[in-house]
Amino acid sequence: MAAKAHSTATLRLSVGSLRIAHPITVPSGPVPATEILPALQGLVNAVVAAAEQGQAISCRKGCGACCRQLVPVSRTEGERLLELVRALPPRRREALAGRFAAAEAAIETAGLGERRGRSDRDLSTAYFALGVPCPFLEEESCSIHPDRPLICREYLVTSPPERCASPTQEGVAPLAVPKVSMAARGLQDEADDWFPLAMLMAWARSRPRKAARRTGPEWVQRFLGRLGIK
Template sequence: MGDLRIVHPITVPSGRVPATDVVPALQGLVNAVVAAAEANGTRDGKSISCRKGCGACCRQLVPVSRTEGERLLALVKTLPGERRERLGERFAAAEAIIGQAGLADHAGRSDRELSLAYFALGIPCPFLDDESCSIHPDRPLVCREYLVTSPAELCAGPSQEGVTPVAVPKVSMAARGLQGESDDWFPLALLMKWGKTRPRSDRRRTGPEWVQSFLKNIAAK
């Protein structure tokens, strides 16, 4: 991938499974790409400034694919009732703010325009607890790809001026369209709203077939 050479073993179910079952394998693959990019990007002595307890970037728009959305909805269902309730309140609050700002529908806006308008709303990700990710091992692929070497305080600035992200290939985008749907995504903060109207599918393929599709999507993006 670009300057990076990634050698990474992938273990997936051999039987026919829903796409959500291969998400852990895709997370491992993205982790491997990020680790290689991090090693590459810090060769000149720069170090990653992202730290536990800094959740500035968790107020950005986090685009999530359908497959990841389904996996996250299943994860939320397994959480204790109290935590689910708290999450439900946070998602409802985020949904209201996004709706009032007219950002629930992202059609017709450039990515940059949408990202800045969203960030200006200052909505903390509903999964953010005490400025740390409460679902860190299960966080979306795109969250794994965001690392910076610039001072952490710059990430909280309204225009992100001076922020220096590590150049990480955006492998997460290959999860879009994995189930043959249109190449769509939604903001993570609208997960619950999306969950109520999401297109249903019982499509099953073998684990290796899902991974091959993902790899083909990487090449096509």
């Protein structure tokens, strides 16, 4: 089978007060949106790296308090994560399924499975109070760190990491990073919304099955358009 052709370009973007020059490589032909997610991850990484300049980041492997926050993920990220889970060895997949089931049960019991009537901020506060760990958290570290959601890449702090465990988040100083990750919401369809990462398996049971195919450059332009960048 012939290898897929790819297109490479250097994106020169103004994101908030940041100026970004970032090379990006995507498939040239029509592909599902999941195939350009690695390129979007690289773009978000570049934005975060630019925001980090001169800042002392205190986040370290093993300080997993932020992995108990509500992590909103897009449909495209959800589909990519399901692919990742399916590729795991059976024993790891089984253990992960148990953690997802426990998280889903805790969220539903607390009445947080339904977003209607709640602001995102109220939902996030109530969710963090539950202390439900991300199912991908193992030994207080992210077990899928290279493939972690876009919004996880954008959350870094400059304050002492032990403050992140406080329910009030008092004294926590997040790094000011433009929320580029939000452009992934509605990437495939305007009607697509976000869902909590811990509810991935619940979402999978009723997720949309029809997926659009566009060329890699078209997907990137669509993503940039959602950021207001032409």
